Amino acid sequence: MPDHSMIADEYSSFATREAAPTSALYAELASGVAGDPDLLALLATLPPAKQQPNLLFAAARRHCGQPASYSEFRAGVLDEWATVSAIMLVRRTQTNEPARCAGIYPVLASLPQPVALLEVGASAGLCLYPERYRYEYNGRVAGDERSPVRLRTTVEGEWRHPGPVQVAWRAGVDLNPLSVTDADDVDWLKGLVWPGEEERLSWLEPAIEIARRDPPSIVAGDLNEHVLEVAAQAPASATLVVFHTAVLGYLSAVDVERFAEQVRTLRGHWISQEVPATLPWIPVQPDEESQPLRYVVALDEQPIARTLPHGGWMRIIAPVG
Numbered sequence: 344m345p346d347h348s349m350i351a352d353e354y355s356s357f358a359t360r361e362a363a364p365t366s367a368l369y370a371e372l373a374s375g376v377a378g379d380p381d382l383l384a385l386l387a388t389l390p391p392a393k394q395q396p397n398l399l400f401a402a403a404r405r406h407c408g409q410p411a412s413y414s415e416f417r418a419g420v421l422d423e424w425a426t427v428s429a430i431m432l433v434r435r436t437q438t439n440e441p442a443r444c445a446g447i448y449p450v451l452a453s454l455p456q457p458v459a460l461l462e463v464g465a466s467a468g469l470c471l472y473p474e475r476y477r478y479e480y481n482g483r484v485a486g487d488e489r490s491p492v493r494l495r496t497t498v499e500g501e502w503r504h505p506g507p508v509q510v511a512w513r514a515g516v517d518l519n520p521l522s523v524t525d526a527d528d529v530d531w532l533k534g535l536v537w538p539g540e541e542e543r544l545s546w547l548e549p550a551i552e553i554a555r556r557d558p559p560s561i562v563a564g565d566l567n568e569h570v571l572e573v574a575a576q577a578p579a580s581a582t583l584v585v586f587h588t589a590v591l592g593y594l595s596a597v598d599v600e601r602f603a604e605q606v607r608t609l610r611g612h613w614i615s616q617e618v619p620a621t622l623p624w625i626p627v628q629p630d631e632e633s634q635p636l637r638y639v640v641a642l643d644e645q646p647i648a649r650t651l652p653h654g655g656w657m658r659i660i661a662p663v664g
């Protein structure tokens with residue numbers, strides 16, 4: 344019998360480390376798939392990058408609707424595998440989460456203003472408008488206080504409340520930029536919000552509106568091929584900031600090294616918000632809790648804070664500013 348244990352492990356880990364804290368349905372679906380030889384065998388027919396839980400669940404919901412249980416989900420996927428897998432092959436997990444800006448905003452505010460933002464792995468570019476969102480850090484407001492995008496964050500640890508951020512220029516790079524003006528892309532972005540986390544739509548939708556009024560410039564292609572060329576277009580009068588959130592996990596270790604080497608040659612700064620394993624030389628203590636999954640925000644390869652993948656919480660490692 345073929346060994347599908349790596350796919351099963353990915354689904355088990357997703358169930359406990361990622362979905363369980365906030366999405367009971369996705370935790371149930373992921374645990375179900377992890378123990379289901381039929382679905383594992385179907386997933387094994389796809390390229391590894393297309394076997395991800397998020398992609399399967401979003402594609403199945405798009406075609407079959409939201410299931411009430413694992414058995415309903417399983418029946419839908421087995422009956423409709425041709426269409427579900429076709430969606431998985433065409434689409435990617437491109438969750439664009441404006442709440443990730445809450446981890447980056449204080450770091451941006453600590454740099455000389457204005458900043459020129461270059462986001463690699465930008466998806467639809469919603470993290471390219473950090474100064475247009477309203478943040479509440481432990482109840483204290485930062486950013487654009489009138490913004491309809493309202494992001495609340497509990498901060499643990501000593502830190503300085505961030506001042507304003509001024510953005511002089513913004514641009515992105517993505518293998519497959521999504522367009523905030525394309526209805527199908529917008530539907531896909533909304534479908535990537537997990538059941539049980541519908542509150543995320545309350546800031547995703549206004550963030551899409553903000554981006555629609557001033558659509559971002561995002562170059563289509565690999566970040567390693569384009570980062571230097573796009574960075575060269577940034578105005579020299581602003582502080583260049585290359586940043587990324589939830590992107591480097593899609594690259595091989597060699598490609599991550601190549602990216603790091605390129606960014607180090609640039610004038611300016613580098614902000615990363617990734618799981619620690621993707622940038623293993625950034626000096627962080629092992630996480631005291633293994634669940635849920637946490638990111639580390641780092642400035643120029645020095646750790647600043649831990650954050651959650653969909654925002655809402657931050658633990659300071661070393662305050663900026």
Ligand SMILES: C[S@@+](CC[C@H](N)C(=O)[O-])C[C@H]1O[C@@H](n2cnc3c(N)ncnc32)[C@H](O)[C@@H]1O
Pocket residue numbers: 435436437438439440441443463464465466467470516517518519564565566567587588589590593594
């Ligand atoms: C999970 S999404 C995160 C999007 C956004 N950074 C955020 O946090 O909201 C990852 C994005 O990285 C992009 N991506 C993955 N590998 C890439 C590469 N080698 N070059 C450029 N973009 C890449 C994907 O297309 C996708 O849009």
